[in-house]
Amino acid sequence: MTKYDYIFHSSEISEESLSPEEAVAAIAVVTAIADSAVEEVDPETLGSILWEFEVFEEYSEDEITEIVDRLIGIAEDEGLGALYNAASEVLSDDLVLDAFAAGVIVLIDDEEELVIPQKKQPYLKKLQDALDLEDEEAQEIVQEIIAAFQEAENEEYLEEDYSEDIYESPLGNFTVPIPVDSQQGGKVQSQEGVVGFSDDFGTLLRIDYYPIPPEQVNEMGSIGQEEYLQSILVDKYVPQAILANVPNAQVEYSEYLSDMMAGAYFVLINMPQGSTISKQENNGTATRLDAYRGLLSFIDAEFLYIVSSQRSFLKDEIRGSVEEEAEDIKESILEFVETIDFT
Incomplete structure (x- = not known):
């Protein structure tokens, strides 16, 4: 043996x-x-x-x-x-x-x-x-x-101790002020093609970014930007990044914003027990809260971006209508996007 x-x-x-x-x-x-x-x-x-x-x-x-x-x-x-x-x-x-x-x-x-x-x-x-x-x-x-x-x-900063409050993409395609505070549990998690900002209060802001290969540029030219962004977001990103981890999640609202970022596609996803934060139950177990996740896809220069934000709900919290919740989370994403400096 x-x-x-x-x-x-x-x-x-x-x-x-x-x-x-x-x-x-x-x-x-x-x-x-x-x-x-x-x-x-x-x-x-x-x-x-x-x-x-x-x-x-x-x-x-x-x-x-x-x-x-x-x-x-x-x-x-x-x-x-x-x-x-x-x-x-x-x-x-x-x-x-x-x-x-x-x-x-x-x-x-x-x-x-x-x-x-x-x-x-x-x-x-x-x-x-x-x-x-x-x-x-x-x-x-x-x-x-x-x-x-x-x-x-080799990074110029560490996750726990940023000398400046600015995050710079390793590819040099954007910078953004870090929107979370370390004293409130704020964390920055970065890997190839994605950076996420979160804290202990349920904040979740995330930027996924992908250089667009030439064949997809041709595809977008043939089917149009709206259909292209919808396909990337709904047919590829949501199944891989959301449904794979929260199988009962579902898209409840979608909208094409022709006047934003020269065209952007937004979806709202209902994620039962899909929040990144949990609530301690009386029996000592931790249960993840329900959440809405908003996703906004758009193109800048030669990169495709998907920017997302989360809204979590306490057990007895009353939600607005889907349209109201979609509008609120869409506005929060757009406000965050305005802070991003694309280079």
């Missing part, structure tokens, strides 16, 4: 069931504990790492920490083999790479040379084999994560 067979070739069955997203987090927990004691794993630290993953985009940091804490408890009570088996059972094909990446990011030594330490490589190889990944796939993920760490180190 090799060192990690007790994890990857265990016959132990957990009494707990996991969601596919929790399975990704479980791989990170298994990796963190594999060569350490359970008590050495800090749920908050591991939760903050996982929160950067796109798969957890619709979760709050507190929710991720709660998930990690629960998974650590399963590992402690039932063993790493049982936790890995529970994760493996529900890990969907489209999340296998995320799961491996979650393991990689736990193993990387980010204090020295940004490498996988030699003593950790046997475990990583076992994880790769267990997830049935080819060497080329695995190496590509390792390189991408190391590159992401390097990029973060």
